[in-house]
Amino acid sequence: MKILIVKRDKIGDMLLTTPALRVLRAALNETSPGSEIHLLASGYNAWVVAENNDVDHLWTYQRVRTGRRVDFRAAWGQLKLFFALRREGFDVAIAAGGNESPRALKRALAVGAKRTIGYTNESIWRRRLTDSMLVPVAGHETLRIANQLTPLGVELPLPLPPPVFESCARSREFAIAFMNHHQLEAGKFAVIGTGARFPEKQPSASQILTWAEHLFNCYHLKTVLVWTPGGTDSPLYRGDDQLATEVMRSKPDYLIALTPASKDVRKIIAVIAQAKTSIFPDSGLMHFAAATPGGVIGLFASTWAEPDQWAPVGERARAIVNRLALAEWPDHIVIDAIGAQLNTSNVLDG
The missing domain is CATH 3.40.50.2000 (Glycogen Phosphorylase B;)
Incomplete structure (x- = not known):
């Protein structure tokens, strides 16, 4: 199985995704050895998981718009990146995050995975996602993100593993x-x-x-x-x-x-x-x-x-x-x- 986690938020949000990555890796080791966990992140937050052993492949894109400035080279780079991601043939794409993120949902859907998981309360997104989930009304961000693994049959250990980060040399x-x-x-x-x-x-x-x-x-x-x-x-x-x-x-x-x-x-x-x-x-x-x-x-x-x-x-x-x-x-x-x-x-x- 090949799974893509889409995480476009800031550095703290990325760190709070690491418990879910640990849970997913442990579950895949038991049920589907050899499965791959890929992660798509912006150049702003990708370094948070650069040393994370639960991520097999890290894909990064650069921001197209910074303030009022538009980077056309970054736009072209994103287009090429998403063609490459579609060629990967992902089984699952997850728009990871504890709230609805239209931008993350768009990116998760763009890779053409067989299944796409994400939080939304909007019918326009629910029609497009194979596994839409209502936005939680309570719960910590780490638990909200980890809960997005449950459509894959993953049982969540409680308490979850803590967030982890390894500084580079x-x-x-x-x-x-x-x-x-x-x-x-x-x-x-x-x-x-x-x-x-x-x-x-x-x-x-x-x-x-x-x-x-x-x-x-x-x-x-x-x-x-x-x-x-x-x-x-x-x-x-x-x-x-x-x-x-x-x-x-x-x-x-x-x-x-x-x-x-x-x-x-x-x-x-x-x-x-x-x-x-x-x-x-x-x-x-x-x-x-x-x-x-x-x-x-x-x-x-x-x-x-x-x-x-x-x-x-x-x-x-x-x-x-x-x-x-x-x-x-x-x-x-x-x-x-x-x-x-x-x-x-x-x-x-x-």
């Missing part, structure tokens, strides 16, 4: 060099991230400084600050340069900037993997931090995302939920979670 080398340069030891520092697409989900400079001071005074942990490069008016993705500049202006000895000069998020993740623990707003990096030994405190502010679907997953992953904008949270909410994080993990309501 170059990223690990960067992390070691960064730590050596700043005299950091694995497990002897924390990471605080600012990246958030919406201002309601972002901490203030004073909050970051308070958390970092608490980590140093109470737990002897220096803090590495991570942020998204660019300005708040960036047309593609809201950047945090202004906030990072404000935080680092005070220059405390226990706060270190992980300057995103290379804009290579893979190197940042390799550093996060060495931390004692991390603090991130709801974001892709939050999910990667959850997959590391140190785990993460995920901050869910305002009403932008439902933690029941998007909470971080891992042995040392916890989510704090508060309907206030993050910058309005009292300091004790995160400080209390930091203390609890060093001992156990659960979900806290602020």
Whole structure:
């Protein structure tokens, strides 16, 4: 059997697909040895599974449109790619994701597989899919994606395997060099991230400084600050340069900037993997931090995302939920979670 997983979303969404890949591989090893798992992803998120042993072949395409710019070479490349995918003769194509994605459904249908699986509530798609499934009204994203395997007769183990990510050698080398340069030891520092697409989900400079001071005074942990490069008016993705500049202006000895000069998020993740623990707003990096030994405190502010679907997953992953904008949270909410994080993990309501 030859199965194609179509995953077009951002890096955190791709990471949350890895439990389903693990379940599918285990099921195929038992029922259909020799079966192949292919994965179609954009050039933006494909690297997340580049080292994943559950994927036999990784197909990538480049974005045709970035902002207002149209890349005609990428459009031609996509056309050639889908002709190649049709020649593969897939038995199954799955538009993987916990919600309906018309773009993913279009790509899954375009490969001409014998069976196409996807979530939709729309009759126009239900007529075209061989295995249409209603969009779930509840459940974590990892479970929603894994549930798309059930039309193939796959029984889901509960709990699901955790999300997994393996940093490449170059990223690990960067992390070691960064730590050596700043005299950091694995497990002897924390990471605080600012990246958030919406201002309601972002901490203030004073909050970051308070958390970092608490980590140093109470737990002897220096803090590495991570942020998204660019300005708040960036047309593609809201950047945090202004906030990072404000935080680092005070220059405390226990706060270190992980300057995103290379804009290579893979190197940042390799550093996060060495931390004692991390603090991130709801974001892709939050999910990667959850997959590391140190785990993460995920901050869910305002009403932008439902933690029941998007909470971080891992042995040392916890989510704090508060309907206030993050910058309005009292300091004790995160400080209390930091203390609890060093001992156990659960979900806290602020």
